[in-house]
Amino acid sequence: MIRIGMMGLGTVGSGVFSILAKHGENIARKVGCDLVIDKVLVQEKDKNRGVMVDSALLTDRPADLLDDPAIQLVVELIGGENPAYQFIVDALKRGKSVVTANKLVVAKYGQELFRLARDNRVNISYEGSVAGGIPVIRPLKESFAANRVEKILGILNGTTNYILSKMSKDGQEFETALQEAQAYGYAERDPSSDLSGLDAAYKIAILASIAFETFVDVNSIYVEGIEGIELEDIDIAAELGYVIKLLAIAKNEQDGLDIRVHPAFVAKDHPLALVNDQYNAIYLHGDAVNDVMSYGRGAGQMPTASAVVADMIQVGKDICQQRVDTLNFHFPVEQTLKNINMVENSYYLRLQVNDQPGVLAQITKVLGDNKVSLASVIQKHKLTPVVPIILVTHRVKEEAVNKSIKMLKQLPDVIAINNLIRVEAL
């Protein structure tokens, strides 16, 4: 029998309880012994919860779990940085294995936690921390172990994918789509971490660290959210044969690691373009396996609980067999990421200009001076003094585009630069 201390009985914690109640016997057979939840740490013991839990299990004292030598496995489902990080450290130091779905803690402190686990001869598993129910961490460590993974492209945030899908398919404004996502429970009340791209950055930092056998510091990832995307951009993207997605990108290139999160034009016949609503997907390229895509629910109670319980089964087996999962214990040096200015892409640029003869010539001169060549130019004819111009460049270093934008802003007939979106060659 393996005694478990659960930390957190909120959305995911309750889902874990339901799965263990429903499939307990089958799970025990898979593990080789019973998984028994001994204690559950919560904030408010008297809260009304939508799950049947013996109230005698509930505690609001972390020491009841951490100082109990009979507890061999701690499942951290509190979320946030602290006290979750400190609880995980304390559990590992006391010789307890850990399962967590906490992307923030794994992305920020992974290396330290893996070392602690190794030093204390216990395991730490975190499949639920990236893409909820979609298996990706164990496949990266095990199923693709024979490959040099060259590229990972992820739609790793359900909230932003839902909003962009609704804007694209139903013509909804950003705010309306966000409110709908909140009403359905796909977006949190404070959606800033999702909208700003930070949530996806934690996740791609974790995936890239495993895939490229390095440690990716989340603070050095270039991150841009979807707050600036307007319906007009979505409509023009469609006219040009693209959809806009918030992509988490990790490429292992000759001249360094290119890791970034931002909205991007994705060709509408690419498999990632078909990933809509709250769904997530991970598209990767390995030198042996070639292209592989996984698709599913990237968050939510039961999909995330599915990943957490799968980790509990794996770690439970390891505890039963007194085995330590050495795949976590590889500590390569941190690599510097490529600066976004050095990244090469095609770019979509939407401007507002005075409807005057010669404006386009001024714009193309600025671009030409910076060696930015154009793939297409769309001039929208309107009976207004200010009109939109849409430019799509050929592949060029971002540095040249940024220089051009600075110069374009100086032109008297350029009223506004509305948006710059990367056209991702997938």
Ligand SMILES: NC(=O)c1ccc[n+]([C@@H]2O[C@H](COP(=O)([O-])OP(=O)(O)OC[C@H]3O[C@@H](n4cnc5c(N)ncnc54)[C@H](OP(=O)(O)O)[C@@H]3O)[C@@H](O)[C@H]2O)c1
């Ligand atoms: N929800 C998802 O769809 C999803 C998807 C992927 C990953 N995750 C990750 O899963 C983890 C859990 O998320 P969740 O959505 O289940 O969170 P949640 O619904 O907010 O639940 C958090 C639980 O932790 C307890 N808690 C919070 N602070 C505590 C403290 N200081 N001491 C003791 N207990 C504390 C709360 O107690 P009370 O109940 O008493 O308030 C609650 O039971 C997070 O790391 C999250 O990022 C969630």
